[in-house]
Structures are given as C-alpha cells and as structure tokens.
Amino acid sequence: MINLVLFGPPGAGKGTQADVLSKDYHLIHISTGDILREEIAASTPIGLAVKDIICKGELVPDNMVIELIRERIDKNPEANGFLFDGFPRTVPQADALDKLLVQFGRRVSAMLSLEVEVEELISRLLNRGTTSGRSDDADRAVIENRIHVYNEKTQPLIQYYKEAGKYHAINGMGGIDDITHRLKNCIDQLI
Numbered sequence: 024m025i026n027l028v029l030f031g032p033p034g035a036g037k038g039t040q041a042d043v044l045s046k047d048y049h050l051i052h053i054s055t056g057d058i059l060r061e062e063i064a065a066s067t068p069i070g071l072a073v074k075d076i077i078c079k080g081e082l083v084p085d086n087m088v089i090e091l092i093r094e095r096i097d098k099n100p101e102a103n104g105f106l107f108d109g110f111p112r113t114v115p116q117a118d119a120l121d122k123l124l125v126q127f128g129r130r131v132s133a134m135l136s137l138e139v140e141v142e143e144l145i146s147r148l149l150n151r152g153t154t155s156g157r158s159d160d161a162d163r164a165v166i167e168n169r170i171h172v173y174n175e176k177t178q179p180l181i182q183y184y185k186e187a188g189k190y191h192a193i194n195g196m197g198g199i200d201d202i203t204h205r206l207k208n209c210i211d212q213l214i
C-alpha cells in the first residue's frame with residue numbers, strides 16, 4: 024500500500040503525470056482541481072461557491088477541499104493506495120490529510136515534488152490555456168496570481184514534508200516521458 028502526494032506549482036505537470044502513475048501503480052487518482060471543476064460544471068452548491076475563487080486563481084477554503092478528500096478516501100476502502108494531485112495545498116490541509124489517513128489505517132508514504140522554472144510554468148500554462156477551456160489558464164494575470172498563491176501558501180509544505188522525511192525532489196523540466204521515468208525511479212525505490 025502506497026499513498027503519494029504529487030506536488031508542484033501550477034503547470035508543473037502534476038495532472039499529466041498522475042494519469043500515468045495512477046494506472047501503472049494501481050492507485051486512485053484524486054485531483055481536487057478536477058473534482059472542483061466537476062462541481063462547477065454540474066452547478067452544485069459547492070460548484071457555485073467556488074467558481075469565482077477558482078477564476079481568480081485563489082485557493083478554495085480548506086474545510087471544503089478536506090471534506091471532498093474525506094469522501095473520496097471513504098468511498099475507496101479497498102484501494103491499493105491514493106495519488107493526491109493538487110492536494111494538500113496548505114499546511115492545515117496537510118495536517119488534515121495525515122489525520123484522515125490515520126483514521127483509515129493509512130499514511131502518506133512520500134511527497135514527490137516536481138521542480139520547474141517559473142518562466143517554463145507560465146509558458147506551459149498559457150499554451151494549455153489555448154486548448155484546456157480553463158479560464159484560469161488563459162489569463163496571464165491569473166496565472167501569475169496562482170504562482171504567487173503557490174509561493175505564499177503551498178511552498179511551505181516542502182519544509183513540512185522535509186521534516187517528516189517524506190520529501191523527494193524530482194526534476195520537472197524536459198519531456199513528459201523523461202519526467203515520468205524520473206518519478207517512477209523514485210517510486211520504485213520506495214516500494
């Protein structure tokens with residue numbers, strides 16, 4: 024059983040890599056961004072509450088995303104493991120994840136941090152914005168705000184997982200397959 028946090032700034036390639044890794048290691052892929060976009064598309068009360076926040080590139084309140092995660096873990100008692108993508112994004116979320124997993128007899132095995140230069144992030148996101156249909160990818164000011172929010176609220180998690188002895192830096196520059204290879208090398212050493 025292995026539970027992984029795939030970590031990195033917006034545009035680091037978390038979603039792309041999580042799709043491959045979750046299949047190869049038979050993990051349940053949980054992307055809070057995808058879940059929130061589904062809620063918006065279905066115009067649920069959660070979707071309506073978070074729409075403007077996401078459009079501006081701000082973070083959705085911790086209690087909302089923590090509850091979504093709790094539901095997903097609860098729904099998958101037989102899971103071989105989970106791959107968290109875009110969660111946790113704040114220290115309170117990381118604390119909540121640790122506590123939740125304990126309740127289900129699990130723990131975070133490792134945090135894999137995709138490290139990518141800022142200019143590359145902006146260029147990847149603007150490029151994705153031409154096809155993703157995501158308004159938060161199409162506007163340079165929103166992208167810059169997402170990176171600013173990442174630096175302020177999410178990056179401290181690197182220290183959090185370093186202290187827990189779970190932080191693994193992965194070079195996130197270059198081709199998709201090369202990055203997958205680096206991630207898999209790291210995971211294979213963990214299992």
Ligand code: AMP
Pocket residue numbers: 033055056057059076077078080081082083084085088108109110111112116159169
């Ligand atoms: P992502 O698809 O991971 O880039 O997430 C898109 C947007 O959803 C983010 O810019 C946030 O507004 C929101 N979001 C996703 N995950 C979280 C999270 N763990 N905590 C707070 N907001 C989140």
